Amino acid sequence: MSQLALLGGTPVRTQPFPKWPISGEREAELVSEVARSGNWWSAQVDANDRPEVASPGPGNRVAEIQIRFARFQGARFGVACSGGTSALETALRACGVGPGDEVILPPYTFISSASAVLTVNAIPIFADVDPVTFNLSPDATEAAITPRTRAILPVHFSGHAADMDRFLAMGKSRGLKIIEDACHGHGAKWKGQGLGSLGDAAAFSFQASKNLTCGDGGMMLTSDEEVNRTALSLVWYGRQKRTPWYQHHILGGNSHLTEFQASILLAQLERLPGQVELRTRHAEVLRRELGRIPGIHPLPVDPRVTVHSYHLFMIRYRAEELGGLPREKFLAALAKEGIPASAGYGHPLYKAPVFLNREFYKGGCPLTCSAYGRAIDYASFEARCPESERACREAIWMTQNVLLGTDRDMEDVVAGFQKVAGHAEALRSYDIPPAR
Numbered sequence: 001m002s003q004l005a006l007l008g009g010t011p012v013r014t015q016p017f018p019k020w021p022i023s024g025e026r027e028a029e030l031v032s033e034v035a036r037s038g039n040w041w042s043a044q045v046d047a048n049d050r051p052e053v054a055s056p057g058p059g060n061r062v063a064e065i066q067i068r069f070a071r072f073q074g075a076r077f078g079v080a081c082s083g084g085t086s087a088l089e090t091a092l093r094a095c096g097v098g099p100g101d102e103v104i105l106p107p108y109t110f111i112s113s114a115s116a117v118l119t120v121n122a123i124p125i126f127a128d129v130d131p132v133t134f135n136l137s138p139d140a141t142e143a144a145i146t147p148r149t150r151a152i153l154p155v156h157f158s159g160h161a162a163d164m165d166r167f168l169a170m171g172k173s174r175g176l177k178i179i180e181d182a183c184h185g186h187g188a189k190w191k192g193q194g195l196g197s198l199g200d201a202a203a204f205s206f207q208a209s210k211n212l213t214c215g216d217g218g219m220m221l222t223s224d225e226e227v228n229r230t231a232l233s234l235v236w237y238g239r240q241k242r243t244p245w246y247q248h249h250i251l252g253g254n255s256h257l258t259e260f261q262a263s264i265l266l267a268q269l270e271r272l273p274g275q276v277e278l279r280t281r282h283a284e285v286l287r288r289e290l291g292r293i294p295g296i297h298p299l300p301v302d303p304r305v306t307v308h309s310y311h312l313f314m315i316r317y318r319a320e321e322l323g324g325l326p327r328e329k330f331l332a333a334l335a336k337e338g339i340p341a342s343a344g345y346g347h348p349l350y351k352a353p354v355f356l357n358r359e360f361y362k363g364g365c366p367l368t369c370s371a372y373g374r375a376i377d378y379a380s381f382e383a384r385c386p387e388s389e390r391a392c393r394e395a396i397w398m399t400q401n402v403l404l405g406t407d408r409d410m411e412d413v414v415a416g417f418q419k420v421a422g423h424a425e426a427l428r429s430y431d432i433p434p435a436r
């Protein structure tokens with residue numbers, strides 16, 4: 001086997017993988033139509049009353065993407081938001097979550113899943129993840145339910161659906177709202193149903209790295225008329241349809257999208273189905289081939305997941321199968337071979353300084369508010385979440401753009417992993433120079 005690139009050998013590849021986002025004439029055409037029209041913004045508080053946009057085009061693009069994306073995922077309504085974070089906040093508030101309420105969520109996720117809960121003055125309660133999927137564990141969730149629990153927020157991490165059978169049953173039997181964090185789940189399905197169409201409401205992100213993007217943006221989906229109505233009002237300054245323009249009925253804000261962003265999304269949505277297929281095909285190859293390498297365990301797909309969107313291709317790294325070779329050394333060597341992969345989160349969310357120091361609203365609110373007032377030491381979640389701790393130590397992430405390469409590119413990925421694993425012994429005794 002040839003020498004590792006890290007030790008002076010020739011890398012497996014020097015060509016980059018496809019860059020993201022992929023954009024072309026269609027995006028340029030739709031955006032320039034908006035630029036020329038002068039209809040850069042449109043008030044959409046009544047947008048979802050229309051089953052179809054009567055005259056698609058500049059001035060109606062936000063309405064159009066709301067309808068198209070909701071339909072694509074199988075939900076009745078979409079409410080465009082400025083990001084996945086604001087879509088989560090909107091979903092929580094529109095579902096009635098607020099002061100004094102606990103929301104159960106996994107700690108192996110991006111900060112926004114938890115910060116959105118705090119922003120609406122509710123309390124994040126972390127429950128451990130499942131060791132096979134790294135998604136919120138239904139058993140751990142059951143054990144975390146208290147009389148103050150108001151909602152469960154499963155995250156469809158990497159685009160692999162959480163166990164929605166269990167969560168929906170729990171919601172029904174316990175009277176809890178189910179709010180899906182589907183920020184990674186564009187095009188993904190659970191037993192044939194689109195993510196975001198299963199719970200009471202869901203949030204998607206259109207941030208730059210996401211599988212459907214306009215740079216920054218998001219959308220809340222729901223099939224509940226009341227949740228839709230409230231959410232539209234929330235993102236449109238508390239306005240309500242068919243009432244005077246300067247009458248504001250609830251505490252709302254400005255977290256909507258412009259016609260430019262909606263135009264990019266409409267063009268990107270045309271590309272999405274083909275990209276979902278390609279990612280799936282390549283992920284299956286990688287799962288099969290990488291799974292043969294000691295220490296490298298691609299996460300399996302639950303048979304009830306009928307479409308995985310592969311925002312990330314997830315691997316569990318077992319150092320003990322490679323003589324104890326630390327994951328960071330493996331990744332450093334892999335990078336030198338021209339294969340991009342990362343370790344993901346350094347710690348579960350409860351170890352973020354914002355939680356350890358309770359740097360929330362002034363005075364520690366909402367934890368210290370009279371509506372709640374229960375003492376929570378976020379450091380204590382470590383003992384309750386061993387699988388989340390392990391996921392942070394053992395995960396390897398590959399980003400979705402890698403899966404959009406050619407079949408030959410996938411062979412390079414496999415060859416890179418094989419090469420590094422084959423040199424595990426030499427690598428163990430190699431000291432990685434400190435980054436300068």
Ligand SMILES: Cc1ncc(COP(=O)(O)O)c(C=O)c1O
Nearest residue numbers: 083084085110112183205206207
């Ligand atoms: C799981 C998850 N939830 C929420 C968000 C927040 O989305 P946004 O960055 O669009 O606000 C992200 C973004 O990376 C995410 O990964």
